[in-house]
Amino acid sequence: MSLPLVAAALIVVLGAVLIRVVNWVWITPKKLERYLRRQGLPGTPYTPLVGDIKKNIKMLMEARSKPISLTDDVIPYLLPLALKMFYPTKNNKRMKAIDKEIDTILRGMVSKREDGEAEHNDLLGILLESSSEESGGNGLSVEEVLRECKLFYFAGQETTSVLLVWTMVLLSHHQDWQERAREEVRQILGDDNDTKPDIESLSHLKVMSMIFYEVRSHLILHKL
DSSP states (O other), X not given: OOHHHHHHHHHHHHHHHHHHXXXXXXXXXXXXXXXXXXXXXXXXXXOTTTTTXXXXXXXXXXXXXXXXXXXXXXXXXXXXXXXXXXXXOHHHHHHHHHHHXXXXXXXXXXXXXXXXXXOOOXXXXXXXXXXXXXXXXXXXXXXXXHXXXXXXXXXXXXXXXXXXXXXXXXXXXXXXXXXXXXXXXXXXXXXXXXXXXOHHHHTTOHHHHXXXXXXXXXXXXXXX
């Protein structure tokens, strides 16, 4: 192969690589930034590669340059936090009421399981099987079971909310898949807004399942 042909091939390869790099570093992020701004999520302007690292480092250095010494009056800083956490404000009372209601519901479910009024083939059933009453004192207590249930519930709620938000973001970017998912829902559930989905109908939403799997893979790669 002659030298001019080799040079031309290298130029084409380098050009293709350059186009992909520019698309990855600049074009795609800027498109996503515009989509997010249209959704009412302004955020900080996109900066290639470094993002907000420079700004965060500057803020961290400024904070470290002015440390609180032992002789400083820290009460004005700590007192609002303590009051916010423990003072019986409206929000704190509401949080305690919600926690009490959740605790009452979970205790009722545990009581039904212990009386044999419900199935045991779920997470709560597995936790109860390892409770101290059924494992000779070597397992979880009822209080520990309740705490584990709360932990799984709130952690799962946060994970689900993140998954749904990113699903909407990516569907707004790939509107062809958005239309496919909408058409599948219409075919299986119909156009009647009063129809409530159940386990049987949700199991037939193949396109939606593919979308959720793809978004989950995207989130895993993004975290890595």
